[in-house]
Amino acid sequence: MNTWQQAALAAEIENQAQVPVLSLAASASVRPSRRLGRPTLIQMGSNxxxxxxxxxxxxxxxxxxxxxxxxxxxxxxxxxxxxxxxxxxxxxxxxxxxxxxxxxxxxxxxxxxxxxxxxxxxxxxxxxxxxxxxxxxxxxxxxxxxxxxxxxxxxxxxxxxxxxxxxxxxxxxxxxxxxxxxxxxxxxxxYSKSNRPFLEFSAQFQKNFKSENPEENNTQPGIHALRADDSIAVIARALERLASDDTNTPKMMLKNILARNFSGLSGNIIFEGGDLSNSxxxxxxxxxxxxxxxxxxxxxxxxxxxxxxxxxxxxxxxxxxxxxxxxxxxxxxxLIKRVPKGWEMPTDAKPLKIGIPAKTSFDKFVKVDEAEAEADKRYSGFCIDIFREVLKILEQNYSLPYEFHPVIGTYDELVDFVYNKVITPISSL
Incomplete structure (x- = not known):
C-alpha cells in the first residue's frame, strides 16, 4: 500500500482476526501503530x-x-x-x-x-x-x-x-x-552499500531489472526493494518458529514477527513497541x-x-x-558559489511593506504628514532618514521597491502587524 493511512485501514479490517499487516509506507507518528490502537499493524517504512x-x-x-x-x-x-x-x-x-x-x-x-x-x-x-x-x-x-x-x-x-x-x-x-x-x-x-549481502542482492536485482527494463540506465535497488526483502525475511523467520510451536495461530505469528531481531539489507531489524526501531x-x-x-x-x-x-x-x-x-x-x-537567499526579491508589483507608527510622542524620530502631496516628504524624521540611507547602499546591488504603511496603535500592535503580514493597517480595522 502506498500510504500509512491505507495500511492502517487494512489493519482495522484484520484486527479482529489478529492477522499481522507489514507496511512499507512512511508513517507520521513517533510510534504510530501502538498509539493508534492497531496492534497488528507493523511499521517497516521510514518515519x-x-x-x-x-x-x-x-x-x-x-x-x-x-x-x-x-x-x-x-x-x-x-x-x-x-x-x-x-x-x-x-x-x-x-x-x-x-x-x-x-x-x-x-x-x-x-x-x-x-x-x-x-x-x-x-x-x-x-x-x-x-x-x-x-x-x-x-x-x-x-x-x-x-x-x-x-x-x-x-x-x-x-x-x-x-x-x-x-x-x-x-x-x-x-x-x-x-x-x-x-x-x-x-x-x-x-543503508550500507558495502556489505556482502547487499552486494549479492544488488547484483541479482540489477540483472533482473535490466532484463525487464533494457532501456533504463538506473538499475540500482532502492530502499523499498531492500525493505521488501527484509519483510519477507521477517515473515520467513517467524514461520520457521511457528512450525516448531504447537500454538499455530495468527496471534502467535504476530508475536514471532515482533520477536525477530537480525541484520537485514536495510539495516538492523529490531521491533520496539510494534514498530521498526531507529537503531x-x-x-x-x-x-x-x-x-x-x-x-x-x-x-x-x-x-x-x-x-x-x-x-x-x-x-x-x-x-x-x-x-x-x-x-x-x-x-x-x-548556483554553486553561494547559498540561495530562499526568498523572492521585492518588485514594483510586490514591494517591501514597511510598517511605521503614525502617531508618536516625539516626531523627530518618525513623523507622518498625510497632508503632504509628495510621498518623499510625507514621511520624515531620524529613523526614516537612516532607513533611506541604508537603502541607498543596498540598492547598489539590489532593486528594493518599498511602501510605507502608517499604523495607528501601540508599538506591540505595530510589531504584530509586521509579524502577521497583515495588509490592512490597524487604523482601518
Missing amino acids: IYEQVRCISAIVRSYHWRGVIAIYEDDAYGGNAEMLTLFSEALQRVGSEIEYHLSLPPISSLSDPRESVYQELLKLLSTQSRVFIVLQSSLPMATHLFQEARRMDFMGKDSAWIITDSISSFLDSMDTSVIPYMEGALGIKSY NSLLFRIINVVRTGYKELDFWTQDLDNPFRREGRDKNSSRNTTKVLDGPVIWPGY
Whole structure:
C-alpha cells in the first residue's frame, strides 16, 4: 500500500482476526501503530517524524526563516499530523511554514499538468522560495517539478528539499525525469552499500531489472526493494518458529514477527513497541540531485545537537547544525558559489511593506504628514532618514521597491502587524 493511512485501514479490517499487516509506507507518528490502537499493524517504512527533524536541521543550517510545504493529499486525513510535526520542528530552529500547498491525489485528476499549474499559481504571491516536498507519489512529483521549472520557481535564489517518498526512487527512476529535479536536496534512508549481502542482492536485482527494463540506465535497488526483502525475511523467520510451536495461530505469528531481531539489507531489524526501531546511528543520507542522478553530501544522525556527520569521520566526531552541509551543493539555476537567499526579491508589483507608527510622542524620530502631496516628504524624521540611507547602499546591488504603511496603535500592535503580514493597517480595522 502506498500510504500509512491505507495500511492502517487494512489493519482495522484484520484486527479482529489478529492477522499481522507489514507496511512499507512512511508513517507520521513517533510510534504510530501502538498509539493508534492497531496492534497488528507493523511499521517497516521510514518515519516522517525523523525526516522533518532532518529537514528542519538543514533549514537551520542555511538560516532560512520561512518555507513553503508541498504535499500530495492522501485523501485519508494523514496530512494534518504531518504538518503539525513539521511546523513544531521548524519552530524549534527559528523558522516557520509561510504557506502549505496541498495537491489533489493524482488518481483524481484528468489533467495533472494543468492542475499542478493552477496550484502553483497560488505561490506567486508568497515571498519564501524554500520549497519542501513533504509527501508525494512519483508521478505527481514529476509533474510538480516540470511545472515548477517552467514557471521559474527553480530560479537561482530558490531551494527545494525532497523527502524519502521521492528520493528513494532516484536509483531506478526514468533518467529523463531527473534533470527537472536538478538542484534539489534530498533525504534518503541510510543503508550500507558495502556489505556482502547487499552486494549479492544488488547484483541479482540489477540483472533482473535490466532484463525487464533494457532501456533504463538506473538499475540500482532502492530502499523499498531492500525493505521488501527484509519483510519477507521477517515473515520467513517467524514461520520457521511457528512450525516448531504447537500454538499455530495468527496471534502467535504476530508475536514471532515482533520477536525477530537480525541484520537485514536495510539495516538492523529490531521491533520496539510494534514498530521498526531507529537503531541505526546514521538515519539518512543527504543528497543533491544533479543532471546525471545524484551525489551524496552528508549524513544525518539522531544526535539532537550535532546531527550532521561526514562519511569516513570518526563516529565520535560530528558537525554543528549552524554549519552548512558538506558540498559543494549545486542549487537550482546551477548556483554553486553561494547559498540561495530562499526568498523572492521585492518588485514594483510586490514591494517591501514597511510598517511605521503614525502617531508618536516625539516626531523627530518618525513623523507622518498625510497632508503632504509628495510621498518623499510625507514621511520624515531620524529613523526614516537612516532607513533611506541604508537603502541607498543596498540598492547598489539590489532593486528594493518599498511602501510605507502608517499604523495607528501601540508599538506591540505595530510589531504584530509586521509579524502577521497583515495588509490592512490597524487604523482601518
